[in-house]
Amino acid sequence: MPQAEQVNSMFASIAGRYDLANRTLSLGIDNYWRHVLVKGVKARKPSVVADLATGSGDVAIALRKGLPESTNVEGLDFCEPMLEQAREKAQTKKIPAQNLNFRVGDCLNLPLEDNSVDVLTIAFGLRNFEDREKGLKEMLRVRKPNGGTLHILAHTRPDFWFRPFYYLYLTAILPTATKLQPGHASAYQYLCDTIEAFPNKESLSKDILQAGYSKVSSQGLTASIVAIHTAEK
Numbered sequence: 001m002p003q004a005e006q007v008n009s010m011f012a013s014i015a016g017r018y019d020l021a022n023r024t025l026s027l028g029i030d031n032y033w034r035h036v037l038v039k040g041v042k043a044r045k046p047s048v049v050a051d052l053a054t055g056s057g058d059v060a061i062a063l064r065k066g067l068p069e070s071t072n073v074e075g076l077d078f079c080e081p082m083l084e085q086a087r088e089k090a091q092t093k094k095i096p097a098q099n100l101n102f103r104v105g106d107c108l109n110l111p112l113e114d115n116s117v118d119v120l121t122i123a124f125g126l127r128n129f130e131d132r133e134k135g136l137k138e139m140l141r142v143r144k145p146n147g148g149t150l151h152i153l154a155h156t157r158p159d160f161w162f163r164p165f166y167y168l169y170l171t172a173i174l175p176t177a178t179k180l181q182p183g184h185a186s187a188y189q190y191l192c193d194t195i196e197a198f199p200n201k202e203s204l205s206k207d208i209l210q211a212g213y214s215k216v217s218s219q220g221l222t223a224s225i226v227a228i229h230t231a232e233k
Contacts, residue, residue, distance in 0.1 A: 019056055019085075033226055034059055036219075037121060037153050038066040040230060044149055046118030051075045052107050052139070053125020057086025059153075061093060063121065064100045076105030107135045112142040123153040127194040136211035143233050150213070152229040157200035162223035201227045 026033075041049065041063060049067065051060040054075030064073045077083050086102045105111050107122070108131060120139050129135040139150050158166045199207065201218045204227075208216045213231040220227045 019058070029222055030058075033153055033221055033228075034062045034123070036221060037123065037151060037228055038062050040151055040228060041119050041121060042066055044119055044147070046071060048072045048117050049074070049119045049121065050110075050112065050117045050142070052105070052110075052120060052122040053077055053128065054086060054102065055079075055082050055125070057083075057089050057102060059121055059123045060086065060100060060102070061090055061095065064090075064095055069099060073100050075100070075102045076107075076110070077102075078104060078106040080104060108138055110138050110142055114141055115144050115148075117142050117148065118144055119149050119151065121151045121153070124155065126152055126154055127198045132207060133211050136208060136213075140212050140233060145233055148233050150208075150229075150231040152204070152208075152231070153226060154204065154229070155198050156204070156220065156224060156227040158225045159220070159223045162225070166223075166225055201229070204229060 037059065046067070047070070049063055049071060051063060051074070054060045054077045057075050060073060060075030063071075067073065075083075075086055077086070083102050083104065090097075090100055090102070103111075107125065107129060120143060122139075126132060126135065143150060157163070198204075201220065201224070205216045205218055208229060208231045214233060216229055216231040218227045218229045
């Protein structure tokens with residue numbers, strides 16, 4: 001598992017270019033993945049939503065746009081430079097501050113009350129946890145017991161037919177692309193490495209259930225290079 005201080009430092013170093021890294025790694029398909037994530041959250045009709053490891057705020061902003069104004073949406077991240085990017089982006093998109101709040105929050109020790117959140121989302125952040133089981137249990141703690149859900153968007157092992165193309169992309173094309181970012185190549189290489197090391201859909205589902213969740217389902221997207229896991233308390 002990655003070390004929290006190193007992860008924080010790494011993301012702080014690329015905060016200004018994080019969105020570019022995301023678009024490069026996903027070839028721009030991440031917009032579609034967020035759309036599917038928000039659609040799943042909207043179906044739950046939540047009153048309180050927390051987006052964890054919110055980074056530059058893409059998911060939190062998409063949630064704010066896709067959910068009723070009465071829904072309380074909050075984005076939390078333990079890297080302040082990333083939160084600065086999120087706040088600036090929300091301001092650029094003219095989203096009122098009272099409708100979307102960004103603040104510092106460590107996923108292993110969330111600044112949220114027990115049973116206080118209807119829906120938790122986390123996109124591509126679980127791979128950075130120093131202790132994945134502890135993080136999953138912490139999310140379980142803050143979710144409301146009746147109908148509260150956790151939605152995890154994460155990379156996973158792609159469908160069998162697509163694996164040769166995908167791993168060629170990860171091992172040959174992306175490393176070359178990262179070298180074009182002077183001073184940040186190691187940070188982008190970390191993102192590539194954690195994609196390869198992350199568990200597949202079945203393994204992550206087992207981890208989620210082991211952490212105390214009662215039910216979990218997964219939906220593969222784009223030949224299952226990513227999946228959305230939805231877990232219930």
